[in-house]
Amino acid sequence: MVSKSFDLSKSALNDASRRDVLKGGAVAVLGLTAALAPFKAQAAGDLVALVHTQAAGDNGPVDSMIAKLQQLAKEKGFTTRIVYASDPATYETIFRTLGDAGASVVVSTFNEVGEPIKALAPTYPKTKWIQLFGDPIEPPLPNVATVSYDYYLGCYLSGLFGALISKTGKLGYIGGLSLPPLNADANAIKAAAASASPAATTSAAFAGSFQDPAKGQEIATQMYQGGVDYIQTDSAATDAGIIAAANEGAGRLVSAISPAQYKLGPKTVVALVELDFGQSLYNEVSRTLSAGWTGGHVTTGLGTGVIDFILSPVFVEQGPPEIVAKAKAVWPQIEKAKAAILAGSLKVPFNTAL
Numbered sequence: 001m002v003s004k005s006f007d008l009s010k011s012a013l014n015d016a017s018r019r020d021v022l023k024g025g026a027v028a029v030l031g032l033t034a035a036l037a038p039f040k041a042q043a044a045g046d047l048v049a050l051v052h053t054q055a056a057g058d059n060g061p062v063d064s065m066i067a068k069l070q071q072l073a074k075e076k077g078f079t080t081r082i083v084y085a086s087d088p089a090t091y092e093t094i095f096r097t098l099g100d101a102g103a104s105v106v107v108s109t110f111n112e113v114g115e116p117i118k119a120l121a122p123t124y125p126k127t128k129w130i131q132l133f134g135d136p137i138e139p140p141l142p143n144v145a146t147v148s149y150d151y152y153l154g155c156y157l158s159g160l161f162g163a164l165i166s167k168t169g170k171l172g173y174i175g176g177l178s179l180p181p182l183n184a185d186a187n188a189i190k191a192a193a194a195s196a197s198p199a200a201t202t203s204a205a206f207a208g209s210f211q212d213p214a215k216g217q218e219i220a221t222q223m224y225q226g227g228v229d230y231i232q233t234d235s236a237a238t239d240a241g242i243i244a245a246a247n248e249g250a251g252r253l254v255s256a257i258s259p260a261q262y263k264l265g266p267k268t269v270v271a272l273v274e275l276d277f278g279q280s281l282y283n284e285v286s287r288t289l290s291a292g293w294t295g296g297h298v299t300t301g302l303g304t305g306v307i308d309f310i311l312s313p314v315f316v317e318q319g320p321p322e323i324v325a326k327a328k329a330v331w332p333q334i335e336k337a338k339a340a341i342l343a344g345s346l347k348v349p350f351n352t353a354l
Helices: 013-022 026-035 037-041 061-076 088-100 111-123 151-165 180-196 213-225 236-246 259-264 277-288 313-318 321-343
Strands: 003-007 047-052 079-084 105-109 128-132 144-149 170-175 201-206 230-234 253-256 269-275 296-300 307-311
Touching (some): 061 105, 105 277, 111 128, 144 277, 151 170, 151 180, 151 230, 151 269, 151 307, 151 321, 170 213, 180 201, 180 230, 213 236, 230 236, 230 269, 236 253, 269 313, 269 321, 307 321, 313 321
Parallel strands (some): 047 105, 128 144, 170 201, 253 269
Antiparallel strands (some): 269 307
């Protein structure tokens, strides 16, 4: 197994070359192709590539995807290429280069890659394309799988939990961007909090980026100073700033997204609405290795091993004893609600209107 990473945000595509791409210049295309030339040395069927559009080092989705792809590569013996594509103007050229190299599987991330994949996949029918966090393609393409995540169901449980342990009755939600699924997450928290306590309030805000910890810290600080004492994060690398704001005052709590974030706030990260992008990637790439694979849309929710609401074991050990005791006391209500969602007796609206 061979694994190599390419960070195109640090390549010759920056500055003049990047401007050429935006103008459609041939110089930039040649530069990018040269940067990805090692792909072409791979034998067809032996290469699985991950093209991630948010930076690694996020203690969350991207880090977990890279780790799980490398794990699966060791288990199955295929070669990997991991590319950070920070500029949308480069997506099509990256995907074409991978297709020309005979990549067997190309995985990419988030809504922004949907159109380039949809446009190019028919040109490379032997390559299997996976878009993690994407809408269904209509009509479906036989070599493209899109995956969506019912994260709002976990957020409902977070809102219920937050309302039950909050001292002020004021909850917060901070997302990366106002997108329909994230709007639904915020609304699920509001609905759950109101069901637990009619007096509870939920403030929702968006940082405008999934990679801006400073903005996350600024928004979270304002919320905490306004009386919010429990915030649900939904903003990838921006989460680090939210957790930092929680660490600056007593009684401030956060529900985050990844176990890697426990260490950022062992006494403040009380829970997770975990979305294990790494496990999702592992599952979907594994499926492509099976005979008879075909594309289509996959919806992932509670009970799949990818999304769950979890009480932090680190917080249980290190958090303020009074809050730990309260969290343990209300947790059976969370488990009851989770079971009801899975059984279908508790319906959580997917409401995207803010």
